[in-house]
Amino acid sequence: MADRFFPNVMPDFVPEKAMGDDEVVGESLTKALFMPYQLLSEQLKCAALDLKEAIVMETWELTGQRVNDFTLYTGLLGTAFLLFRAYQIMKNPKDLTLCSQIVKGCDFASHNSRNVTFICGKAGVYALGAVVSKELADAESLNYYLNQFRMIRLSSNLPDELLYGRVGYLWACLFLNKHLGDDTIPASSMREVINEIMKNGRSLARRGRSPLMFEWYGEKYWGAAHGLAGIMRVLMEMELKPDEAEDVKGTLRYMIENRFHSGNYPAAEEDRGRDILVHWCHGAPGMALTLTKAAKVFGNEEFQQAAAEAAEVVWKRGLLRRVGICHGISGNAYVFLSLYQATGKAEYLYKAKAFTCFLLDKGHELIAKGEMHGGDCPYSLFEGIAGMAYLFVDMLEPSGARFPAYEL
Numbered sequence: 001m002a003d004r005f006f007p008n009v010m011p012d013f014v015p016e017k018a019m020g021d022d023e024v025v026g027e028s029l030t031k032a033l034f035m036p037y038q039l040l041s042e043q044l045k046c047a048a049l050d051l052k053e054a055i056v057m058e059t060w061e062l063t064g065q066r067v068n069d070f071t072l073y074t075g076l077l078g079t080a081f082l083l084f085r086a087y088q089i090m091k092n093p094k095d096l097t098l099c100s101q102i103v104k105g106c107d108f109a110s111h112n113s114r115n116v117t118f119i120c121g122k123a124g125v126y127a128l129g130a131v132v133s134k135e136l137a138d139a140e141s142l143n144y145y146l147n148q149f150r151m152i153r154l155s156s157n158l159p160d161e162l163l164y165g166r167v168g169y170l171w172a173c174l175f176l177n178k179h180l181g182d183d184t185i186p187a188s189s190m191r192e193v194i195n196e197i198m199k200n201g202r203s204l205a206r207r208g209r210s211p212l213m214f215e216w217y218g219e220k221y222w223g224a225a226h227g228l229a230g231i232m233r234v235l236m237e238m239e240l241k242p243d244e245a246e247d248v249k250g251t252l253r254y255m256i257e258n259r260f261h262s263g264n265y266p267a268a269e270e271d272r273g274r275d276i277l278v279h280w281c282h283g284a285p286g287m288a289l290t291l292t293k294a295a296k297v298f299g300n301e302e303f304q305q306a307a308a309e310a311a312e313v314v315w316k317r318g319l320l321r322r323v324g325i326c327h328g329i330s331g332n333a334y335v336f337l338s339l340y341q342a343t344g345k346a347e348y349l350y351k352a353k354a355f356t357c358f359l360l361d362k363g364h365e366l367i368a369k370g371e372m373h374g375g376d377c378p379y380s381l382f383e384g385i386a387g388m389a390y391l392f393v394d395m396l397e398p399s400g401a402r403f404p405a406y407e408l
């Protein structure tokens with residue numbers, strides 16, 4: 001099991017040195033951990049800019065600006081999303097223009113796709129396209145993307161999960177409303193989708209102990225990508241009726257009560273014997289983000305405590321031998337950022353910084369030596385080094401960091 005992750009030998013907390021303090025002795029990772037924040041962020045910015053350039057070159061320029069995979073998960077929309085985030089933080093208008101060009105390419109490539117979500121479908125292309133067009137004050141493109149978005153129809157046999165299902169579509173609606181105003185996608189049209197999700201969840205849960213349960217390809221997943229953690233996370237962003245909110249709380253309590261002794265969470269309902277995965281997609285990291293949200297929405301101490309316990313699992317076993325957002329160190333670092341924002345505790349900011357410094361110091365070398373998997377799509381946002389670049393950019397303003405395409 002230990003071969004899935006690097007043993008975390010970093011101290012649980014070290015204070016930053018002030019600027020001008022004597023230099024810390026020790027190996028480069030130790031030095032990075034003690035480094036004054038201002039110096040560290042200069043290094044992160046340089047690394048992020050280099051990575052961004054390499055990612056644009058590999059995914060866009062060298063392919064002749066042709067889009068084979070348009071998705072945010074492994075394709076060009078991930079590059080565009082990274083450019084948009086870089087623009088938000090560093091304000092280089094070239095990033096925004098390039099982002100808009102890439103989204104156009106994604107739009108063209110996605111016409112025949114039947115997928116309707118933000119992360120793996122057309123809703124992501126249209127939603128990001130609309131938001132970027134507004135930023136560029138391009139009213140014609142803004143209208144085009146919004147019209148395309150409004151023409152999306154959800155089929156009755158759609159799953160409910162995040163990557164391909166209903167909550168993945170709802171997340172795109174939330175993203176639009178956040179950036180373009182509350183009524184861009186009216187609550188009434190999201191309500192129809194919520195009704196469908198609640199109906200499905202209650203119907204499958206009927207004989208079980210959880211108030212809600214869902215299936216994806218016959219498997220009752222618990223994780224953020226395909227299962228309960230992701231569905232509950234998006235539902236908590238919605239205006240829920242009191243009985244719906246109770247069912248969401250009850251489902252989270254069911255998961256907490258039935259987690260592994262280690263504090264980790266099973267990947268699926270039938271997977272209770274395999275305490276292996278500590279990923280955003282399956283396991284404690286995705287659940288920690290959901291529980292942090294639950295503590296905020298329901299004002300509940302028990303959810304805050306469970307979130308802290310899930311984060312402890314991520315600290316011990318989350319230094320994965322993978323780089324990306326979905327099942328890698330980059331994604332796992334967001335658990336600490338989210339808890340830092342929720343609690344204000346310096347311990348969590350330090351832990352996010354520790355995972356980030358590990359990548360900054362050792363990422364390239366470990367990937368080159370084959371000791372860390374660089375992703376099947378090595379320049380992608382969710383599997384590859386674009387995830388690391390996204391984290392580095394977010395670490396420049398940790399209080400505004402959001403797990404990409406998951407936290408709003």
Ligand SMILES: [Zn+2]
Nearest residue numbers: 279281326327
């Ligand atoms: Zn994954």
